[in-house]
Amino acid sequence: MFTSSSNFTNDVDALFVYITALSLIVLIGITVAMIYFVIRYSRKRNPVPKNIEGNLTLEILWTGIPLLLFISMFYFGWVGYKDMRAIPDDALQIKVTARMWQWSFEYPNGLKTDTLYVPVSKPVRVDLHSMDVNHAFFIPAFRVKKDVYPNKKNDAWFQSEKVGRYDIACAEYCGLNHSYMYSAVHIMEQKAFDQWFADASKKANLEPKLVAQTK
Template sequence: MFSGVSTFAPEIDSAMAFILWWSAILMIGITAFMVYCMVRYSRKNNPKPTHIHGSVALETIWTVLPTILVLIMFYKAFGTFELMTTRPDDAMKVKVTGLKWRWVFEYENGKKADELVVPVNQAVELELHSPDVLHSFYVPAFRIKKDVVPGKDNWTWFEASEKGNYNVFCAEYCGNDHSYMLSTVRVVDSGEYSTWLNTKSEVLSGPDLLAAKGCIACHSLDGSSLVGPTFQGIFGKMETVVTDGEERQQRVDEDYLRKSILEPAVDLVKGYANQMPSQAGLLTDEELDAIIETIKELKE
């Protein structure tokens, strides 16, 4: 294992160590006894077995002692669980959206980012939302994991005790790019945090932007057909789209692109499944404009 950097990590690690050490002791005991018997009571060394039917005393011992042991294990992990499920009142709040296949972090002042930046030694409460399928917000270094369930307001919290960069994984299987649904928690000192919070994020452009927003997981730039239609040469093209079950022709212009990003299910290009999560609220206006500009430029 590696060191944990949240305030409750040491206690969880101590419960883990207690359980794993006791398991190791039992395992060594059982294995050693089996190996001893294999040799000492082999057919060669002990041709005549003794038929022992059982022992009430032994059965009692190995029922009662393990019961006590597992109750201690339960209790140790119970205490830390209480800690993890009780959010402190002074926690700062960050809204986390998990969608196929990226994380969006939104701060109380409206700032949105692809990574989670938090001050060290400050309790942080994460409100978890999903517009599409199940995801799970997992930061191994903090020992926290919570499923992001559509239609349910889950939350989790942590307080990081050391500065540094830590991995964020999606731990609940969510489709094609599940293993690429990664991000970073950057724990910085409070001065650096407030500077970062009050600086407007730089808007990327071109293919870098499409990659950062997860577009290219489903929309290729080279004409090949993935989960969704390719972006290559899409601007200005006539597409057959399905609106309320009716097929109709639609030219791909700026308005259509904007609508497809914010309400993807409404005018679906024929032949593609309704799989894209709405990006409403997940992109800033500048980002939305920049994405449309980028797609416009992707001519054949």
């Protein structure tokens, strides 16, 4: 597992561990019971079978208990997903354009890059758009993913928690170089980011200011 690198990482991992733990308990239970029965009641040890037609109490138990557990899993998944949809108003807005087979990022002042640079601990909103076929914007370390379509607007957001460089992958099959459609997001300290942003904007003859966010 990764160390927590975005606001979603911990929640998603926690739910994953929760489901995995429950599943392992049941899986081991089933497997052990199966193997034990096959050995204990083998034809040699147990030549005479006992016909048991069923047991209503058991049926109700193993319908009811899984149902409750499943509903809890569903609930946590839903809550986690709601967070992914609740994009803060003050998020830094980046326009992401996907085309076969590269990503391009556009900052509010018009600055375009092919690698994403964002300040740490700041919510970032990506507006996703594709020029040709379907792609998917995927930052594995941040637990963020969203499909990118032509003719349809999708968005996603994240808030990084650690400075560093993380991969951005394309997760929806898009042809020949699908597996090379990698980019990266650089998470920087606010100061370093401001410096980079000012320099890059100046180079591109753009106003080095993050224009006030409008929704």
